[in-house]
Amino acid sequence: MEVKTVGVYGAGLMGRGIAQVALEGGYDVVLYNHRTPTLEKGVAGIKKGFEKKVAKGKITQEQADGWLGHLKATIELEDLKDVDIVFEAMVENMALKKEAFAKMAPIIKPEAIFVSNTSSLSITELAAASQRPEKFLGMHFFSPVPAMKLVEIINAYDTSEDTIETGKAVAKGFGKEFVTVTDVPMFIANRVMCPMMNEAAILAGENVCSYEDIDKACELGYNLPMGPLKLADAIGIDVMIEVMESLYQETADSKYRPAHLYKVLYRAGRLGRKSGKGFYDYTK
Template sequence: MAEIAKVGVIGAGLMGNGIAHVAALSGLPVVLMDVQQAALEKALATISGNMDRQVKKAVITAEDKAAALARIATTTTNDAFGDCDIVIEAATENEDIKRKIYAALTPKLRADAILASNTSSIPITRLAAATDRPARFIGMHFFNPVPMMKLVEIIRGLATDDATAASVEALAKRLGKTPVAAGDWPGFVVNRVLCPMLNEAIQALMEGVGDVRAIDEGMKLGANHPMGPLELADFVGLDTLLSVMKVLHEGLGDPKYRPSPLLAKYVEAGWLGRKSGRGFYDYSTNPPTPTR
């Protein structure tokens, strides 16, 4: 098992900047890459703000924050990944985009470097087959918000070797996460169980079984969930939820995984949840108000 001493992250969005955040805080140098310089600047501001909250809560010190930020280098090209032991791809949940990223990335990597995907549902074996290193390709699925959520799903593809799995499990622990092994099936463990529940809540809303408040309050009070399913769907992102449901439906072929037509309609409207300011709730008001 090779120890991971330097981490690369592709994608400076919500997940990518969170992964860079925890890696840098753990003492590892990080290369954060995005094709847009503005996205990198926004990511660094987000990381700094999130670390400020950790300082206020006495989770870390101001010195810890300064040292962690100094460990993060940003880039808009793949050239800086040449000395990384692992590169974690945290791009949008689109298989074609991920394949294009791997095609451009792998020529820049060392032969022994590990390539991991933060995909939430796309089969790892299929992604690995699109690279030059199936034995050193693995799924490393973090959860949002990365600095707070303790779980990381570790998903081996058919060709992933033992050394790669051991190195990535050790990395997850160093980042302060709890790794769990998940089989390479659509949705893995968490999304296989969670996303159909969220989809069913949306279907119940469409059929008039209850309105937004009835469904969310019912699940919070009746099932002791900290967030209602529609509130959680907004938090996850309705476009992400739709992508996962499509992967489940196509990969497993069972009609129970069919995305709700109402979910598809919201995504078509650009109502993606919190990140767009509107989903099943309108986030321009305080507190947010249901849109149905």
């Protein structure tokens, strides 16, 4: 299926990033958010993204203005009716996402494809609620979307081959590299990365080496740009507990139980960078 117009449901961090790369890819974009302030913030974020590129000489002002001319920002769901594909990028909540797809289903043209950018929820469960499961897939972007090259393309149980091919073409159109995977908990990158980070936190709890040396070993031994404890602080200790807890619940495999030290830090109010302290102290 040929995609010309891209819809984005949610103008938060991920939604505005997806809208930006779609504009840069030459698509018409309809960006929806149910609240005006978030929508305005989203549009401002896209403009800022373009301004930075103009300042760096990567694009011209005319190019930026041209792209912005293809953006329609709206709080009316009806405005999504003619899109060829819609990316859901709203809050990570199964019930709210299902409700959003159920609301979009009768409005958006039947041949359009529905996409979720969820990080952790079942694509198959969302697809079943979308009323068009064969035209449903997951496309998991990474943050910040304009800078990160990867998209994971996830097929749900009923996703058609044509839908997957369209997803691949759109990912390319957005200037991204993709990988494909069947709907499994946490897909590929997070499925590998999060247990590795959890293991680092388990080791940190054994008091056999310093936090700094765990990060240093991973940074210098594997050329990681950031060690796993620093990364957990950046993501948020609360998020790490949630992620590991959901993987543990879903698989019933004890190897995924959240590191006890994550829980200790959480109880101490040390949520990572956002609270000023996590494994490390950022207040100094």
